[in-house]
Amino acid sequence: MDVYGSLINRLLLMHIADGIIDLRISIAANVVSVALIYVAGRKVAPDEIPKMGVTGAALFVASLVHIPFAGTSIHPGLLGIAGIILGKRAFPVIFTLLLFQSLVFQHGGLLSVGVNSLNMGAGAFVAWLIWRQRFIPEYLRAALAGFIGIMVPALLMAVEFHLSDYGRGIFYLLSVYVVAAALEGFLTLFVVKFFRKTKPGILSRTWKSHDD
Numbered sequence: 741m742d743v744y745g746s747l748i749n750r751l752l753l754m755h756i757a758d759g760i761i762d763l764r765i766s767i768a769a770n771v772v773s774v775a776l777i778y779v780a781g782r783k784v785a786p787d788e789i790p791k792m793g794v795t796g797a798a799l800f801v802a803s804l805v806h807i808p809f810a811g812t813s814i815h816p817g818l819l820g821i822a823g824i825i826l827g828k829r830a831f832p833v834i835f836t837l838l839l840f841q842s843l844v845f846q847h848g849g850l851l852s853v854g855v856n857s858l859n860m861g862a863g864a865f866v867a868w869l870i871w872r873q874r875f876i877p878e879y880l881r882a883a884l885a886g887f888i889g890i891m892v893p894a895l896l897m898a899v900e901f902h903l904s905d906y907g908r909g910i911f912y913l914l915s916v917y918v919v920a921a922a923l924e925g926f927l928t929l930f931v932v933k934f935f936r937k938t939k940p941g942i943l944s945r946t947w948k949s950h951d952d
Contacts, residue, residue, distance in 0.1 A: 755838075756856055756897065758849030761904040770854030773835055776861070781832040788829060791942065795825050796833045803841065819860055820889030820928040823867030824882070825942060830864035831857065855900065859893040866892050878936070879929055886928025890921035 758766070784792075802816040822830040835857040841847040848856050867885035870876075876884070894917040935942050 755841075755848035756852045756859075756900070758851045760849075761852070761855065761900050763851070765900055765903065766849075766851045766855050769858050770851070773854035773857050776858075777832045777835055780828045780830075784829065788826075791825055792829055792833050795822050795830070796837050799834070799837055800841075803837075803847070816927060817860070817863070817890050817893070817924060818927075819863040819893065820867040820882070820886035820924060821931050823864035823889060824871045824885055824928070824932065826864070827868045828865065830868070831861040834860050834864065859896045859900075862896060863889040863892040879933065882932035883925040883929045885925075887921045887925035889928070890924045891917065894921070 799818050799822060802818045805816060819830075819834075822833065826833060835853065838848060838853050838856050838860070839850075842850045842853055867889040870885045870888060871881050873881060891914075894914055898914055932943065
């Protein structure tokens, strides 16, 4: 695979390997990630821990499911679902998952764990913000959360590649991601409808005193 093809593959898999983007970006992202782990992970209630563990396991399993797409492969991100279920707690879960994948499976890069976590964490966070807008019908919120949960990381990665001197052409790859994000929106909608019928409590907030 040529260099540009490798970049396409990295973008679609949402895992940036070490040495691909500017080292300064990776270092800065790791510093910010450590701070966000503290902010997003403090005062975790006991009943939040099972949600975090199960959601992290779901994200891990989803990362192993590779689907042929646009000459490469993608896997479900579940970032919208993570944002809906965990809110701000999604970030430490995503960071831990990516660190584990990097150390055990060499999936992504160790120095790039911070930037990958920020990208995906931003997707989950924006999805959570959308989910909190109660004036929007629930099923529309779910679909939007799934869609935006994928598009936000894709946009951030495109910016990071551009800042690392790969040119503006990388932004055209975002059009490919629209399809993947739309599919993720439908998946998120399905999961929300399933939980609403079987276990609605999992969609409720468990950290009310710390959100507002």
